[in-house]
Amino acid sequence: MWLTVEDVLSIDVMRGADVIAGHDGLGRNIKSVTVLDAPDASLWLQGHELALTSTFPLLKRRNGLNMLVEELVARNVAGLGLKLHRYMTTLPDAMIARANELAFPIFRVPDHIAWIEIISPIFARVLDTDAQHLIRSEEIRSQFTKQLFSGAGLESLMALLYSMLGRPVLLTSPADAHTVWLPEVAAKVDDVMQILRCPDTAAEHVASCPGVMRKRSADFNVVYIRLDQGADPHAYIAALETGEPIDPPLLHCLVHAREAISMSLLQRRANISITREKHNEFVHTLVDPQLSEGARQAHIARGKEKGIPLHDRYFAAVIKFHNLDEHVFRAVASLFHAKMDDDHLLVSSLDSTRFLLLVPETEQSDLHLDGGAGCIERYIAEVAKFQAAPDWNAGISQATGVIHLDRAYEQAEYALGHSLKSGEKCRVKLHDETGLYRLLSHPAMQNDIRRFIDEWLQPLLQYDRKRRSRLVATLRVFLDNNGNYRETARLMHVHHNTVRYRISQIYTLTRRDILNPRLRLQYQLALVLHDMNRERAPERE
Structure with missing residues (x-):
């Protein structure tokens, strides 16, 4: 424990001293x-000092000593000892009241005691306490170091931290x-993550532990330390305080845990990087259009010999992320590669913004629906569990035999191109949806296509432009x-009566039974052609 007031x-030597105010702050x-x-x-003053005074320096502030208490508390001063005999004999009521409110201890020092008689034993006790903390700190560091060098993983290092703190970590x-x-059964993990990520929740420094911070909520506090200083801003080691605060010396465990866990993460990343490079090379070769069928079959056979679980058919998906920084790129790559074991996903990073995913079509999967x-959108949504995912676009191929994945890759790239041309973010485009584009993209057909769109949609397009409404989208x-009103309302995030009003407007403007x-x-063909024209030259509806 640290030395206290x-x-x-x-x-x-302090026999005879008595506490005047701030009894609750004696700790x-x-x-x-x-x-x-x-x-x-x-x-x-810099914090954690015990301040002593003869009260002579306070005479000029006699009417504002309550403000002095606030200044000392703001600087994290431990307490104030003073002699009330020669210069001031009493303290103002406002000063005593403020000290009680802020739990700031003020005590009377016997007048006959020299300052050195107080200062010397305090410094001796402080030095002794510091020495004990240093010994304890080295013991903690040694335990983490031994665990690390014995090959312990992240879970084992965190288990050691949990055993030291006795609090959820x-x-x-x-x-x-x-x-x-x-422990895994402990609740509040989502609440803790939310507090750590929330920039509006104030953070305070734990003065005795450099780098350790505390955030408070109504039900609990979180003490934490950044895992990668200057790197990933959302990487933390944290402990939960639901009752009494963690003893300050124990918080140094977080500092030593960070050193060991950071080294363990670096080792883990190095091993993963080697594995991913080999996997990337395998996937790149699998979709290489220059590879002959015989060479591709031999490549597939070698992959099976190495234990790569290969299926008969796959969907290829190319996902492009926008404004992707280094940390989010690593998070996305890690998430996708984590799916290799669970979902037999084949993954390759094509460049710093695009990923190729080969998703197996199995009897259990519902990908054909x-x-x-939906599968690609679920993968991307999982990134948001760690941090906000950036905008993206994706293209997906038809289900294709493993021997012809070069064709699937080409289809996915083609579909991605159409998704990007649409100007809409976070949109998946299926290759199956691009068939009309290839059939109707000849320049000679464009005048007929525009006339067809005008015949069926012009009244609605004009209404939308004038009223800034969404009849075409509805x-x-x-x-x-x-023709399901409630499902349409749910998907468009409006009330079903709003949908009913819009559909009535459509009937009025077109004078046609749109459900005939x-x-x-x-109408569906006109909408597809309208989208196709927008992708050539995006315009507002």
């Missing part, structure tokens, strides 16, 4: 002792897509959902 009052820590010799001497490294929470779009969702099977096909 209460400890100082128990020193033999404040002391690391040094100083004498106030000027009215503004509080400006020179958390390791989160979004760039590695890795989180450890001990939506062409794999028509598209309404037809896709077989013959007319419905015409």
